[in-house]
Amino acid sequence: MSTSAPRPLLFLDVDGPLIPFGGVPRQYPARGEEPDPDPCGPGRNPLLSRIDPSHGPRLAALPCELVWATTWMADANECVAPRLGLPPLPVVAWPERSATDEQDARDGLHWKTRTLVERAAGRPFAWVDDEITDTDRAWVATHHRRPALLRRVDARLGLTDADFAALGAWLSDVSTTLPP
Template sequence: MRRPLLFLDVDGPLNPWAAQPYGRPEGYTTIVVALQPGRALPVWLNPGHGEALLALDYDLCWATTWMDAANRWIAPVVGLPPLPYVDFGAGLFALRPDGVHWKTEAIVAYAAGRPFAWVDDEQSPADEEYVGRAHPGAALLHHVDPRVGLREEDFTALAGFAAGLRT
């Protein structure tokens, strides 16, 4: 059996952007990313996250607005190799009338029936319903608090889901 996919969002799970008013969380480092000329974006990343993610029984894949830029800016800091990514193309930030997140349909299509977990800070019950209808495989939509990013309990939940697929 192939390992499940783990779709990774950057802003929220890896970059706890909502912690800004409270200060950088312990264990995180700051990088400044210039994605567009004249616009610098501070990003907080935990260098230990890569090792923890690689220890999970998943094939990792970016599912982020950063798309391939995550391999250049994020992966080296957190200790990940270059990863495949979901190309959201024209669907980037496209609002849906049914309340489903703009990433959800593309993630389900990318998974192509393969079991997956998706860590993000923007999922809703509408996404759970969509995945339940449109995806024939097992799926875990795991919400990560964007004030704290990925924590031990998140890794435990992800490991438990993957282990449950083998039984």
Template sequence: MDTVTPPLLLLDVDGPLNPWMAKPSRRPEGYTTHRMRPTGWEQPYQKPLRVWLNHGHGAVLLSLPFSLVWATTWTHEANEWIGPHLGLPKLPVITWPDERPQSSPYWKAPPAVHWKTATIVKYADGRPFAWVDDEITDLDREFVARYHGGAALLHQVDPRVGLLPDDFAALSAWAAELSGGRRD
């Protein structure tokens, strides 16, 4: 049987799908504003979390030759709060260890491998994957190159603008090259 297993597409929410770093006063073009109360945002005195989503992104993501997986701090709540607005079916979810080393390129801390990276490598278990996240750095690329046995694309997305056509094109091109079995 000649079944081709598509690579995984590991999806972050805040940054790629919700351009949280865009100017608060100006909703990015093509996006709809949602007010959400996921876990941690349930208190009545707390303002609901503002999330910008582009409802066209679901169809584009589903058209890519990947198996989609949530790789976000929203974990299972991405299937409840995010996916339905994008027209995405319920997706598998990566869950994270409780102890998260605190690292983010936005914080004034020494550069470090992202707290998601080791878990992502473990989850992929050698299967090719593309990881889309706003917090990816070269340290993560080095970690994946060293510890992941298969092909990988670590694709950083600007959280001021979210996923753009160029990002989708880069993912498609990478998957096409992978399935073409390019020989160097």
């Protein structure tokens, strides 16, 4: 019986990558023919209408395991995943803030970085966020022994064709080099 290595992880932020903030906002209709009756609809958060539903199939087609890495927490599955046509995804549980987090912030390390490396548990991962810096990349390179791609997305635009191309190429390359 042979077992294959688990697929790489893709940690996905919501605000910025999936809900762009800049320029003229494009408004996308909710999935389905009827008005969105859920409590996460545009009446509760008008920014949800900025989510491009075509991103869902593109994300689902990537050779990885999608994981929410967002302060939306479980609301990402309730409010965002249905708009993308995605099933519920695992959600990163953020720990309570600590003195280490305060020092990390002074050093320029994003508050998510340590937790995502721990959550990856040695698996290759990509992280899509609009707040990633070179400090995060350097820290991950030092503290994570497997391949990692930290992809900063322009929050004004959200995920673009170039982001999907970079993610797809990197994930495909990593997937073909994983040991069985």
